[in-house]
Amino acid sequence: MERNYNFCAGPSTLPEAVLRQAQAELLNWHGLGASVMEISHRSKDFEAIVTQCEQKMRSLLNIPENYKVIFLQGGAYAQFSMIPLNLLGNNTRIDMIETGVWSSKAIGAMKRYADINIAASTKDTKFTTLPEANALNFSEDSAFVHYCDNETINGVEFNYIVDNTPSPVVADMSSNILSREFDVSKFGVIYAGAQKNIGPSGVTLVIVRDDLLGKADSKMSDVFNYELQSKNLSMINTPPTFSLYMIDLVLTWLQNQGGVAAIEQVNNAKATMLYDLIDKSEFYNNPVAVNARSRMNVPFTIVNSELDPIFLAKAKEQGLINLEGHRSVGGMRASIYNALPLEGVKALCEFMSDFEKQYG
Template sequence: MTNKIYNFCAGPAMLPAAVMQQAQEEFLNWQGLGCSVMEVSHRSPEYIAMAAEAEADLRDLLNISDDYAVLFMHAGGRGQFCSIPMNLLPEGGVADHVITGAWSEGAVAECKKYGQANIISNVTYVDGKKTIAPQSEWQFSSDASYVHYCPNETVDGVEFDFVPKTDAPLVADMSSCILSREINVNDYDLIYAGAQKNIGPSGLAIVIVRKSLLGKARGYTPSIFDYQQQESFDSMLNTPPTYAWYLAGLVFKWLKAQGGVAAIEKQNIAKAELLYDVIDNGEFYESRVVKAHRSRMNVPFYLKNESLNDLFLKEAKQAGLVALKGHRSVGGMRASIYNAMPYEGVKALTDFMLDFAKKHG
């Protein structure tokens, strides 16, 4: 078995090696305080300064204006499935939803607990491959409080190649694509992302919300999920996930050192092209997503002879390529190639795939 391991897990996902090295070096003695950042009060001047710097770096990376609040919240991306309707959906209101996979389905299920979730577009297939229906076919509500969609579906590997144009506030679940490509934050009214893919460890969620939407939470909304209260307390209404916040800050620094989002997007394009070329150029593997809507971050693929699945996973693990089994709901294989996955990792995977196909094809 190789000593070099490449982790293709969809989340919690690998973090940049340089970030992990720095966190290890600082683990017992952060900023010369003689203790770990995990042991420091979130009210201490050192921690408050670190948190503010992390927010400033994220704002810089995504060019987030002062019109938006940036919140570091509990409960990951799924926690926002309920937080969003509690903050944006009035009693008896309706929210429009686009379904393109498992996570947008999950948002619908949670929204239904608080009001009406109107599905304006559902998963579409062309020649057996998943795709996204053009916006001209969507059935918008006339009185929607917001429109929710997932630009990149982690499980299904479906990614939007356009930003929807809506009259109602646009809400985007960017858990698996945030910071992977350039976006215009001003196109959105609320962006949220679980941290465990391109930001840091699990348990943390980033929320970027237009300030004009604050102050509309339902009376029973728990304080830690109330955007207005969290903004008022700088995301420290109670003890935040301090270590996750610290690691996110290190990741933001690392990303800026790579040249920022524009530079990392070029790397992500190269990685995805390399992998999809191997999937497409042969008779051994296949993708079940229309090319225009394939994800750069999460690449599901299938062996045409699925009786070889277990052997593929076994030999891949022996080659140091781990966490390639597809989600239980869709089967097959899945390679998640987030920002922290180096090009060399994808090259190791494609070399293995070509060799496996040669031996068993």
């Protein structure tokens, strides 16, 4: 069976070469006569996988020495609680920027632990814009500033790094990590669920600056304590071994593509192609302000929304799958992460042009 072009927002498409390698070595991994899922996480063979995941992540993202790189469970969602429990110490305030569904959920979770100062919100534009970089109202006494660098559902991505803040910056990069180069040293904590650009679901990447450790709430489980996990190779308990193995393969694949700088060029070309088509058409629409548009998640509507189900069904017939918009916003959404090739976006654009000719 041929593989479709899969525009799912997450868990999302994985590089075909990675899936083929996993398939080829599934029954007998590295000559052990067992699959990688069937060996102890305490074995040297498996520890090597986790060590390589960390090393490859460090080299791909140019992560400075004074940062820990850990792999946790519970998804990015768990981090909405783990971040305050690890970072607050005696502080009682968090600065938060609200730009869409995910940063709003983070606010909802973090307000259980501290007073929230909303440094900026774009709610009144229905989350179709970005706050101006010079219009963020930070408090002087917060433990940290939180924002979501790419809003997966709203299709909004920061085109600047939130910088010059009185307290360390914490960023949710679940849906755009590894898609473009950026300066890790500007951040206190970066976190990301794996199931978009890193690998399959089950793992959450946390990159944390050393000086922020040591304040964790002692009532929290050790498995969510950044400092303890970093001292234990992210293996205080049994990690999701198959997911970590897959992450190691995805990171090797990305290195073979030329790394983050090279994939960024491809990602820019893919996003430009799709937004150009939408902007030139009076049939399709994207509601997001041009300077706030995500290069990873492209939501779009058809002016006559009655055509949505026909569009989706015909796209599927052409091997273009999972283009439904998020259930909270409707319409369509094309998620075009690292592993979705340029040819996939070309095929989508051709399909969209033909559909417009037929129904426009």
